[in-house]
Amino acid sequence: MDAHYLAERDRLIAEDRSLRVDALALDQATDAEKKADAIVRKLRALENETVWGPNAPPPPGSLHVFPGMSFLTARETIVKTRLFNIISKMPKGGLLHAHLDATVNARMLLRLAFKYPAYHVRTNVRLTRETISTTLPEFRPLKESQWTTLTSLTDDAYTPGSWVPLASARETFDPSLGGPDGFDDWVIAALTINPTEAYHTHNTTDKIWQKFQSTFFVTRGFSRYFPLWIEYLREFFLSSVDDGISYVEPRVPFWFKHMIDAGGEENVPHREWLIAYNRVIQDVKDKLAKLGRADEFVGSKIIYSTLRVCTPEELEWYLEDCIALKQEFPHLICGFDLVGHEDPLKPLIYYFAPLREFVRRQKELGLHIPFIFHAGETLGDGTAADMNLYDAILLGTKRIGHGFSLVKHPRILEICRERQIAVEVCPISNEILRYTGSMPMHPLPILMSQGIHIALSSDDPAMFGIMGLSFDFFQVVVASEVTGLITLKEMAQDSIKYSCLQPEQQQRALSLYRQRWLTFVDWVNDTFGEDY
């Protein structure tokens, strides 16, 4: 082979990769990191043959198998791989894009609800073998005066629309529908997306969004009950920490102006939520400290969110509310966003007037609540949802949520580099919501090649069955030969650097991250170094 040609080739590859977001990290990698990276590459190459290769058996429910394949069918196979074992132990940094009401495992959520006798459930048709798959449960905690003594949703005598105590509904669930386990399965199916839906019956972005939205309808019955919400929050923090996430910055939905209190009254205002939020952060920190794990959690901040369905006038109320909360809880409220399915809902420009006023008001009051907008979560090319990227930039967004269509916009990519605007990329969410056919088709490598900083995120882990960030990191690393452990570290660190943590908080978080990273690298080398 021609040495001159090879040198020229290496130079071209180096030039091509010099803009990549991980270029510096790769240059600066230590020997231990390079060794761990090499282990991961060897292990991946091996499992890409033995687990994901053309001669490996496809996972149940699929005819096909390949690295980065449809997540919902691959999930049970993924968890058995050694690569996943490594990734699950990797420190992840921050989680910067997750909707709070989609962050607790569905079975855990149901378990939490059973603690409250106030919880009732109803359906709008009687459940039978014919209706069960298309009928959603509606949950609500009732005032004690409204509690019922009905016993069954599935009895012939059930009147659609009437409330049945949760525990009774489960116990008396008709054996022909699976009995109590059947009840659980029915509820879980309504709270999550299954492979048949994602890859068959609802295999377009529009259709799977319909199913997706129905899961929020169901979960809302739980997430609006203040006592449960507090436990939910704790569970979210703790399960995140268990996956190696040390900081969370969720979109908290403030669309409803009140939560329901312990007694069933809809009267808990937003400021009470934040008082509780603060308390849960502290509780979790205390709990971890007692376990000698204080360094694993640096805290949480809130991106105030409401829906892209309101009028500009209605939005004004939320913006003022956000300002008031920021004044009272300056360390908690760290950003503002409008959420929902971008394709059919209102574009950012529709809200220009109140959003500009919001910026003006902040200046007047000496506040800083950056926009952290969802933008470009779409397959559209030049549609209103795609054009949201322009408005997000012009309105000064701190990060971009999703930015799936960003790769079509060279000037915006340039601005993202200039202004250090990171993108919250949610690979599994994009795949399940049918923006990409599978991980190898995902535009993440394009963004990385363009020098865009990435905060890898899970979006709606409860609906997708991807608690933590391990699954997203796994799908990214399994489907690329360029990406290795050092690139994942860069993404994890970026999720701290581009968070809303204050500089000194960030420094501390990064320093803690680096310590954990060293431990992790040593563990990889000690555990797998001899085998690979």
Next chain:
Amino acid sequence: MDAHYLAERDRLIAEDRSLRVDALALDQATDAEKKADAIVRKLRALENETVWGPNAPPPPGSLHVFPGMSFLTARETIVKTRLFNIISKMPKGGLLHAHLDATVNARMLLRLAFKYPAYHVRTNVRLTRETISTTLPEFRPLKESQWTTLTSLTDDAYTPGSWVPLASARETFDPSLGGPDGFDDWVIAALTINPTEAYHTHNTTDKIWQKFQSTFFVTRGFSRYFPLWIEYLREFFLSSVDDGISYVEPRVPFWFKHMIDAGGEENVPHREWLIAYNRVIQDVKDKLAKLGRADEFVGSKIIYSTLRVCTPEELEWYLEDCIALKQEFPHLICGFDLVGHEDPLKPLIYYFAPLREFVRRQKELGLHIPFIFHAGETLGDGTAADMNLYDAILLGTKRIGHGFSLVKHPRILEICRERQIAVEVCPISNEILRYTGSMPMHPLPILMSQGIHIALSSDDPAMFGIMGLSFDFFQVVVASEVTGLITLKEMAQDSIKYSCLQPEQQQRALSLYRQRWLTFVDWVNDTFGEDY
């Protein structure tokens, strides 16, 4: 709405789009072009609701419907749309990426074969209801001395592997397998890819490539018979012209060193092919001239192609052969390529030594046979197939075939702009071969936003059922709000500008193109101007 903000927004959009490959064309569009473009946009918006909207009925065989959906299920719906009617009448320019043995409609091919009594067919198992769907027909023209009097492939008495005359095999095809029509359907199925294969049983690039390759195995029985090949060529040229294509630059496979002559002897060398090729070009020109359509066809050149499966030593023979043919037919041979499934086959760098020698030999002989390499037709990120892009560039490729993974390589994109390297993009091929889930997920808009010149191409129209370029143009325009008629014109013109036509030939082709374009624009405005 704030005028200052809107002006700033327009400026940002203009900046973002200024790099686009169609920026100048949009600036220079005439009023008539703008009117026709507006008609197309209105019609598209209408049909995207009525034909492709969520409330429209999905095409048979699909649960889903949306603009740019899976082509093989959408085909019959597409041909009924008014947008397709317009696109099919648009002058297309050149076809720069098509494999010659995949350019004639399968039913037409079979019809051509029936003219030759030398044609026989065999199978390696007897055909039954159980075996028919997995058994391929093998076709071959036999020497008269080998002709058989066997009558049926489906008779109990058939010995697998024995040759049956084509006409008899069809006539006697068992009624339980559909009789003669069943025979045709079986052969067509073996020559084409159907929706069940692409979107269900073979729904990965690796698997659908297996099916795809089997169609080449079957078609080879036809494409290697010299008398048939001549008719095939004529049919390819004429059907291209009928779709508004005025120039074709196919990859002609020279892998086999001889074709089979009229008498069934495998003895027709490459130079005879080119003599015939020349003659067919002239015949087609004469025929069109007689019809007063001389301006519709400027001719054809050949990209000499062989397969990425040979050894470097074997390749040397082909390269010398290519040089000899170039010397004898300088106006016909215009480029060299290595074809085949990039993922599993040999990478370009494997052939570095003979390829470099080929360049040196050309210098010595004063020849110019540019490389026009397939590169990056892969979902891989950093795999050997993805890395082919580096070698294609370093070896001085004139254009890039497919370049599906090019969007991940900013430095190569830059070089493509600097050196005016166009990319042959084959949208429907990419979708059927599962590089992209559907047209809205295709990276074409990314390439266009990066200022890359595009020659839209059909790749293997016979296997995909997409004769001409209308279907590819349709899928591109239906799935983007940015792309309109003026952008399509730019792509069509680029397919002339980046072809291997000599400068004066190119000028003539462009000038003819522009005349036809004016007529087309007037037709659009006259026909649809009042309705939209």
